[in-house]
Amino acid sequence: MEIQHLNVKIFAENSEGVDREKFTPVFHGWIQDQSGDELLLDVADYLHVPAGPGIVLIGEAADYGMDETGHRLGLRYNRKAKLEGSNNEKLTQALRSVLKGALKLESAPLLEGKLKFSRRELEFSINDRGIAPNTPGVWAELRGDFESFFSKAFPGNAIKMIPNPDPRQRFGVSVQTERPFDLEALLASL
Amino acid sequence: MKTSHDLWKSLLGKKIPADWGREIDIFETEIQLRKQGKLDEKLFAETRLRRGAYGQRYDNGQRHDGTKVQQLKFPSGELTKGPMTFCDAPGMQRIKIPIWGMNAEQLETMAELAEEYSDGIAHVTTRQDFQLHFIHIDDTPALMRRLAASGITTREACGNSVRNITACPYAGVCPDEAFDVSPYGRALTKFLLGHPDCQDFGRKFKPAFSGCKQHACGLTNIHDVGAIAVGKEENGQLRLGFEYVVGGGLGAVPFQAKTFEIFMAPEELLPTTQAIARVFARLGEKKNRNRARLKFLIKDLGLEKFQELVREERKILPYDPRWTSLIEDELRNEEKPLRAGGECPAGGSEEFQAWAKTNTRDQKQAGYTVVTVTLPLGDITPDQLRAMADLARKYTHETVRTTVEQNLVIRWVSKKDLPALYQELKAADLAQGGAGHIFDVVACPGTDTCKLGISSSRGLAGELRKRLSEQAFRLDQAVQNLHIKVSGCFNSCGQHHVADMGFYGISRKAGNYTMPHFQVLLGGQWENNGGSYGLPIVAIPSKNIPTVVERLTGRFAAEREKGESFQDFYRRLGKVATKTMLEDLIKIPDHDSKPEYYSDWGDPREYTIGDIGTGECAGEVVSLTEFELAAAEREYFEAQVLYEQGDVQKSGERAFRSMLTAARALVKTEFLDVPNDADSIVAEFRARLYDTQKFWDPFAGGKFGQMLFLAQEKSQDPYHAESAHHLLEEAQLFIDAAHSSYNKMAAQAAAPKAS
Ligand code: SF4
Numbered sequence: 001m002e003i004q005h006l007n008v009k010i011f012a013e014n015s016e017g018v019d020r021e022k023f024t025p026v027f028h029g030w031i032q033d034q035s036g037d038e039l040l041l042d043v044a045d046y047l048h049v050p051a052g053p054g055i056v057l058i059g060e061a062a063d064y065g066m067d068e069t070g071h072r073l074g075l076r077y078n079r080k081a082k083l084e085g086s087n088n089e090k091l092t093q094a095l096r097s098v099l100k101g102a103l104k105l106e107s108a109p110l111l112e113g114k115l116k117f118s119r120r121e122l123e124f125s126i127n128d129r130g131i132a133p134n135t136p137g138v139w140a141e142l143r144g145d146f147e148s149f150f151s152k153a154f155p156g157n158a159i160k161m162i163p164n165p166d167p168r169q170r171f172g173v174s175v176q177t178e179r180p181f182d183l184e185a186l187l188a189s190l
Numbered sequence: 191m192k193t194s195h196d197l198w199k200s201l202l203g204k205k206i207p208a209d210w211g212r213e214i215d216i217f218e219t220e221i222q223l224r225k226q227g228k229l230d231e232k233l234f235a236e237t238r239l240r241r242g243a244y245g246q247r248y249d250n251g252q253r254h255d256g257t258k259v260q261q262l263k264f265p266s267g268e269l270t271k272g273p274m275t276f277c278d279a280p281g282m283q284r285i286k287i288p289i290w291g292m293n294a295e296q297l298e299t300m301a302e303l304a305e306e307y308s309d310g311i312a313h314v315t316t317r318q319d320f321q322l323h324f325i326h327i328d329d330t331p332a333l334m335r336r337l338a339a340s341g342i343t344t345r346e347a348c349g350n351s352v353r354n355i356t357a358c359p360y361a362g363v364c365p366d367e368a369f370d371v372s373p374y375g376r377a378l379t380k381f382l383l384g385h386p387d388c389q390d391f392g393r394k395f396k397p398a399f400s401g402c403k404q405h406a407c408g409l410t411n412i413h414d415v416g417a418i419a420v421g422k423e424e425n426g427q428l429r430l431g432f433e434y435v436v437g438g439g440l441g442a443v444p445f446q447a448k449t450f451e452i453f454m455a456p457e458e459l460l461p462t463t464q465a466i467a468r469v470f471a472r473l474g475e476k477k478n479r480n481r482a483r484l485k486f487l488i489k490d491l492g493l494e495k496f497q498e499l500v501r502e503e504r505k506i507l508p509y510d511p512r513w514t515s516l517i518e519d520e521l522r523n524e525e526k527p528l529r530a531g532g533e534c535p536a537g538g539s540e541e542f543q544a545w546a547k548t549n550t551r552d553q554k555q556a557g558y559t560v561v562t563v564t565l566p567l568g569d570i571t572p573d574q575l576r577a578m579a580d581l582a583r584k585y586t587h588e589t590v591r592t593t594v595e596q597n598l599v600i601r602w603v604s605k606k607d608l609p610a611l612y613q614e615l616k617a618a619d620l621a622q623g624g625a626g627h628i629f630d631v632v633a634c635p636g637t638d639t640c641k642l643g644i645s646s647s648r649g650l651a652g653e654l655r656k657r658l659s660e661q662a663f664r665l666d667q668a669v670q671n672l673h674i675k676v677s678g679c680f681n682s683c684g685q686h687h688v689a690d691m692g693f694y695g696i697s698r699k700a701g702n703y704t705m706p707h708f709q710v711l712l713g714g715q716w717e718n719n720g721g722s723y724g725l726p727i728v729a730i731p732s733k734n735i736p737t738v739v740e741r742l743t744g745r746f747a748a749e750r751e752k753g754e755s756f757q758d759f760y761r762r763l764g765k766v767a768t769k770t771m772l773e774d775l776i777k778i779p780d781h782d783s784k785p786e787y788y789s790d791w792g793d794p795r796e797y798t799i800g801d802i803g804t805g806e807c808a809g810e811v812v813s814l815t816e817f818e819l820a821a822a823e824r825e826y827f828e829a830q831v832l833y834e835q836g837d838v839q840k841s842g843e844r845a846f847r848s849m850l851t852a853a854r855a856l857v858k859t860e861f862l863d864v865p866n867d868a869d870s871i872v873a874e875f876r877a878r879l880y881d882t883q884k885f886w887d888p889f890a891g892g893k894f895g896q897m898l899f900l901a902q903e904k905s906q907d908p909y910h911a912e913s914a915h916h917l918l919e920e921a922q923l924f925i926d927a928a929h930s931s932y933n934k935m936a937a938q939a940a941a942p943k944a945s
């Protein structure tokens with residue numbers, strides 16, 4: 001089964017100390033630079049909605065958002081455009097994108113080093129119920145792809161995969177590592 | 191853009207009503223045709239607008255990033271989906287939520303669509319629609335199929351068409367209503383959707399219903415046509431009917447609706463509205479879109495003349511049994527409660543009591559209440575939509591409606607269930623109080639997504655909401671009850687004219703810079719269905735507007751006389767004194783000392799008006815004939831595809847159909863009610879266009895017309911590869927000739943008449 005439209009969320013560790021309003025100017029800065037892989041278009045502010053998408057940097061092929069879903073702040077990468085390649089390549093691309101974004105945010109001068117992302121947990125989902133409804137059958141089909149990807153991404157680190165049990169939610173799997181991983185090293189290894 | 195497009199068609203095929211499915215297939219084909227350059231961009235623009243697929247800010251391919259203008263390089267390059275509107279640029283999808291509201295499945299579908307195609311938010315508009323933003327045009331057919339499978343069509347959500355027919359969300363349960371207008375609204379919605387008499391307007395047409403004259407919820411005064419439920423005594427009997435009003439509208443030039451008929455019998459509602467649609471299509475302005483709404487036609491003709499024309503048109507309307515049958519059907523669809531009514535248990539937390547005071551409203555049915563779910567700026571998340579679906583199932587027969595204040599209401603909640611429902615709303619972050627209160631600020635999309643936005647209406651509304659809710663219950667009760675509405679420009683989508691305090695976006699030059707401002711309007715009336723419109727007082731820099739609100743409300747609270755309304759207070763104070771108290775806030779600080787004044791609320795970029803694009807609110811004025819000729823082209827394209835797939839029989843049939851559609855398009859320029867069967871179309875075409883030589887080609891004479899006659903003669907024979915192929919060639923020639931003939935007619939009509 002072919003994966004498309006991956007979402008990856010990396011969670012913030014210290015969300016209480018983070019001034020959410022600063023994400024807006026930071027993301028506008030990313031648009032000014034256009035230095036990423038995707039064409040970036042606009043910033044949407046949903047801070048007024050509790051547990052919502054937060055501040056979203058809208059792109060043509062993908063969005064980045066400081067997302068608050070489930071009251072858990074984190075950077076979400078949302079791949080919208082179709083990608084060619086194997087499932088492993090698509091997982092790699094999505095993880096690479098979210099890691100690059102996370103590192104950029106951690107070092108953003110406006111955020112004064114106050115934002116730190118978790119080194120133990122990531123959440124992957126497929127944002128297309130047409131190709132991947134959240135069923136045990138889809139999990140059975142994709143489990144192997146996820147397992148092999150995570151074992152290569154986190155060599156020597158025990159991982160726990162927890163599929164999202166709610167059939168109304170998008171197909172998703174949360175991955176937790178026994179030991180913290182290094183964002184830069186992980187990015188370099190992909 | 192999504193890879194699952196084709197899957198949805200097969201997954202949902204059977205759940206989608208056949209005619210809706212066919213319409214979406216057609217739209218999908220039109221997208222293909224546009225991409226291949228076979229459908230004109232202007233025509234495609236109006237086509238997509240009529241399916242609710244709207245443009246969005248920056249879709250002209252440029253955006254000021256705060257330091258410079260960026261040219262946005264979309265993958266499909268210069269390909270457009272309308273004039274100056276790039277195909278790959280994200281757009282807005284408007285989704286009509288008709289009078290019957292939403293059931294649980296529809297709420298869940300909306301959640302999925304917001305998550306998968308949009309940016310994780312569904313937005314309720316001031317006309318009780320939903321909107322999803324940042325949608326790729328390629329995703330729209332799948333999105334529409336998923337909506338259709340749950341019983342929602344986006345047909346005629348935008349463009350020059352009959353827009354969402356709205357009604358007070360309390361219809362049927364409000365203690366103050368004359369009677370329940372919902373069945374009549376539903377009947378009119380079904381009747382006018384896709385009605386042939388509503389396809390040739392110069393601009394949009396918005397009907398609304400209200401159950402009473404005194405409240406605001408239906409806002410009939412600001413609509414093109416409005417029906418207000420009334421009762422009258424006749425021979426000791428109570429007769430129910432409508433006070434029917436026409437020609438209202440906001441926009442840059444607001445008009446109050448005028449009474450067309452003081453009492454209209456219910457059976458006259460549909461035919462009279464149809465007659466108005468015909469008069470509007472025939473006489474309404476088509477070239478100057480700024481004067482193309484019904485209100486201008488009525489102004490130009492005078493109400494009496496307009497009434498006379500409509501009554502004449504009404505007399506000659508071909509009888510339609512649906513005028514009454516649709517109403518009879520709908521009267522049988524009565525909403526019912528799921529659970530036994532009762533009383534709300536005494537006590538409960540202070541927080542619950544405060545919420546219940548502002549967010550519940552007793553129904554006329556004892557033991558039941560309507561619960562308002564306050565949505566900040568009209569926004570709701572997918573998880574919240576699913577929570578709403580669960581609650582609608584658990585506590586009611588799935589009776590959820592949208593409101594003009596951008597909230598949701600759950601009807602038929604047993605008062606006994608209120609504490610439990612409150613807890614569940616709270617768990618879903620949906621238990622914010624203050625519905626309809628001063629901090630429940632209404633705003634249009636403004637510069638966030640609208641191409642015409644001048645100032646950030648949502649940014650300002652968010653700021654006011656934040657500041658006012660912090661003081662919420664410390665405010666004087668009279669202040670708590672005030673309404674604030676914000677529009678990003680003079681077009682009034684935020685309905686700023688009918689608020690106690692209204693604001694609309696403008697800009698002002700300050701040296702080499704431009705600064706966002708809002709025009710302040712006072713004196714608007716929300717009650718009485720939007721009974722009077724506010725007048726502009728003064729233009730103030732955006733960043734000073736919260737202080738304006740603070741001063742206006744503070745003075746009102748401090749100096750009002752007992753029972754004096756906000757409108758009366760400021761009328762008493764006078765415009766000069768009001769302006770004087772705001773005088774210091776008008777001053778424009780210089781850029782170096784106060785740079786924050788030169789960016790807008792929620793947007794740190796240096797302010798510019800360079801991002802304003804060309805709006806699509808007015809749609810593209812495309813004549814009915816052009817539309818039908820485009821439909822002929824599309825059928826012809828489908829015939830070609832069928833031929834390529836080897837289905838020659840269907841290919842031949844579709845090619846013949848495309849010729850009929852083109853012929854009918856021309857016939858309709860003279861005879862709007864031409865029946866849709868082949869014999870009638872060909873006979874009318876022969877009499878009106880062929881025998882009169884109007885369709886004749888200067889060189890080929892009547893040759894192309896004869897192709898139609900021959901195709902009709904042979905239409906009962908089976909098609910084979912050669913005959914279908916031959917017909918395909920002739921159909922193309924016939925359609926081309928129909929275009930030339932129409933162009934000739936249009937040129938003749940436009941030519942100056944010899945005196
Ligand atoms: S009022 Fe103006 S800015 Fe607001 S949605 Fe309408 S056209 Fe756009």
